[in-house]
Amino acid sequence: MNRPLSPDTDTAEIGRRLQPVVVGGDILAYSYVREFHRAYGVKRTIVLATQDIKMLSTSRFTDYRLIEGIHEAENLYAALEAVAAEQHAADPDRVLLVLGCDDCHARMLSGGKERLEAAGFVVPYIDFPLLDDITQKRRFYELCDELSIPYPRTWYFDCGANGPDKLPVDELPYPLIAKPSNSAQFQAATIEGWRKIYEIESAEELAQVWDTIRVSDYDNELVLQDFIPGGDDAIRTLTTFSDATGDMRVVSGGVVCLQDHDPTALGNPVCIMGEREEAIIEHARRFLKHTGYRGFANFDIKVDERDGSFRFFEVNTRAGRNTYYLSLGGVNFATLIVDEFVCGREIPYREAYDRFAYSCVPRYVLRRSMENPERLAQVEAALGATAEPYPLHYAPDSFMHNLWARIMFLNQIPKFKRFHWDTGGKQLK
Numbered sequence: 396m397n398r399p400l401s402p403d404t405d406t407a408e409i410g411r412r413l414q415p416v417v418v419g420g421d422i423l424a425y426s427y428v429r430e431f432h433r434a435y436g437v438k439r440t441i442v443l444a445t446q447d448i449k450m451l452s453t454s455r456f457t458d459y460r461l462i463e464g465i466h467e468a469e470n471l472y473a474a475l476e477a478v479a480a481e482q483h484a485a486d487p488d489r490v491l492l493v494l495g496c497d498d499c500h501a502r503m504l505s506g507g508k509e510r511l512e513a514a515g516f517v518v519p520y521i522d523f524p525l526l527d528d529i530t531q532k533r534r535f536y537e538l539c540d541e542l543s544i545p546y547p548r549t550w551y552f553d554c555g556a557n558g559p560d561k562l563p564v565d566e567l568p569y570p571l572i573a574k575p576s577n578s579a580q581f582q583a584a585t586i587e588g589w590r591k592i593y594e595i596e597s598a599e600e601l602a603q604v605w606d607t608i609r610v611s612d613y614d615n616e617l618v619l620q621d622f623i624p625g626g627d628d629a630i631r632t633l634t635t636f637s638d639a640t641g642d643m644r645v646v647s648g649g650v651v652c653l654q655d656h657d658p659t660a661l662g663n664p665v666c667i668m669g670e671r672e673e674a675i676i677e678h679a680r681r682f683l684k685h686t687g688y689r690g691f692a693n694f695d696i697k698v699d700e701r702d703g704s705f706r707f708f709e710v711n712t713r714a715g716r717n718t719y720y721l722s723l724g725g726v727n728f729a730t731l732i733v734d735e736f737v738c739g740r741e742i743p744y745r746e747a748y749d750r751f752a753y754s755c756v757p758r759y760v761l762r763r764s765m766e767n768p769e770r771l772a773q774v775e776a777a778l779g780a781t782a783e784p785y786p787l788h789y790a791p792d793s794f795m796h797n798l799w800a801r802i803m804f805l806n807q808i809p810k811f812k813r814f815h816w817d818t819g820g821k822q823l824k
Contacts, residue, residue: 399517400490402740409733410435414482414489416475416516418465418504419496420444420451422755422786426719427494429789430729432456443474450787450803453795466583468503472510479514490737491516494714498579501713502526519690519736526712529686532576532618535709542685544678545704548621551576552605555614562605564598568621571595573604576616578709584613590658594622594822623697623706627654628770631696631705632664633675634714634721636731638742641687643680645731647724647747648672652774653756653764656815658822662695665807666761667720667753668774671746675705682710690735691728693718719786723751752777754784756807764811 400409415431417424417440424442428451431437439458442451443465452459464470475493482489493516495504504511505520512518520526528534532549539546550567552558573593575581582591587607595601601619608617623629633648653666679694693715695708714728721728724747734740752774754761765771778784787800 399736400738402738404738406435409738410437412488412490413437413733413737414441414491415729416441416443416478416491416493417496418443418471418493418500420446420448421496421716423496423714423716423718424448425451425454426722426786427729428454428456429786429792430719430722430727432789432791434727434730435733441478443471443478450796450799453793453799455793455796456791466499468507471500471503472507475511475516476514479516483515492732492737493518494732495520496713496716497582498530498711498713499582501711502530502579505712517736519732521689521712525686525688529688529710530577530579530712531615532574532709533616538682538685539707542678542681544682544707545699546707547572547623547699550619552617552619554608554611554617558609560609562601564601564605567598567601567619569595569597569601570622571601572620572622573601574618574620575613576618580615581613584611586611586613590661590822592661595619620708623699625698625700626766628652628765628767629698629700630654630664631670631672631675631698632667632715632717633672633679633694633696634718634728635679635683635692635694636690636728636735636742637683637688637692638735639689641684641689643676643683643744644735644742645721645726645745645747646676646679647721647726648675649720649751649753650770650774652752652770653761655810656818656820656822657810658814661822664717664753665755666774667717668770668777669720669724669748669751671748672705678705678707690732691715691718717753717786720751720753721747723749723753723781723784725749750777751781752784753781753786754778755786755804756811757804760807760811764815 417427428440441458462474505523505526508518536546573595630651636645637643649667649669651664655663691714693711696705699706718728726747
């Protein structure tokens with residue numbers, strides 16, 4: 396079995412021996428590919444996906460493999476074991492590192508950690524009991540109560556057999572946000588009119604949404620929350636990396652100037668401007684230490700304009716879709732995983748807040764979508780000062796990769812027209 400590398404292993408040796416294996420085909424997958432190449436010269440990152448995502452499959456830095464059924468745990472484990480056997484047969488010195496791009500991947504990799512480690516993988520995720528605990532939103536908010544971390548006023552309703560047939564819709568305030576307590580389970584469920592997050596404007600709409608969820612195969616809780624007023628630029632994101640003692644070692648974050656408005660992707664930031672908020676950092680620091688959290692965490696937060704407080708919504712137990720912004724802030728995010736989990740190095744405390752803007756959309760989209768002219772001016776200035784704000788464009792990569800990256804970039808214009816501009820900013824339902 397491969398052993399993690401020693402702390403004094405040099406960059407060239409890491410690049411020679413390290414074999415990242417990424418599960419998923421989104422922006423984070425390519426962010427891993429480019430940052431492993433940029434940091435260590437990794438020639439090929441193995442990417443396992445279920446569809447041919449052209450910006451990944453045409454990259455000269457990926458070994459892209461289509462495998463059916465890897466959203467199911469047993470299929471994923473078997474596929475990874477096959478990769479491990481192949482890689483070790485070719486080179487017994489290879490150090491295998493497995494990474495996921497979605498909540499379901501984090502759950503499966505954490506849940507199968509012992510099996511995957513036996514196959515020779517480094518698995519940089521917290522143990523499953525902790526992951527399963529803090530990703531249940533009720534439990535997350537209980538911890539927030541213990542640690543005096545503000546969060547929105549919240550109600551819970553059981554969607555399983557013991558849950559109510561009808562909700563007390565006339566007793567709740569509107570507008571509301573409705574979302575699953577267990578995002579990974581909800582994502583796998585079959586629900587008519589499925590949305591990642593529901594913006595509920597009336598009692599009638601809530602009753603309809605409840606009826607569709609109640610008859611589905613999702614049997615966890617539905618979380619209802621007081622709607623925190625404010626546009627996209629009231630949202631904050633915070634990415635942290637902590638060591639085995641739960642001490643925060645690296646942090647970065649910023650203003651979500653614009654989020655995706657596609658109902659299947661709502662909440663994914665498409666433009667982030669770096670901005671340091673001391674209160675957010677300190678809340679996250681206490682949470683990480685209290686839970687003994689190790690590795691990447693990503694917190695979703697919003698400013699409550701009514702009192703100026705920062706309301707925490709959830710923690711994602713993995714690097715986020717947009718964690719490339721940490722690299723823009725001054726710390727290559729892939730190196731943290733290698734330092735902590737592969738080489739066992741002591742990581743000095745750093746804050747990655749070099750001036751930056753991360754953006755997956757053309758400036759035309761920002762100018763047409765952002766309502767705050769001051770924020771728009773700030774993010775445009777930050778974009779001008781950022782060398783590579785778009786994670787999918789990487790000059791050393793192939794012409795075809797960068798062509799597909801450009802097509803995806805420009806495709807944001809018709810997407811925003813359909814889901815945002817033509818709806819007057821309302822969620823398309």
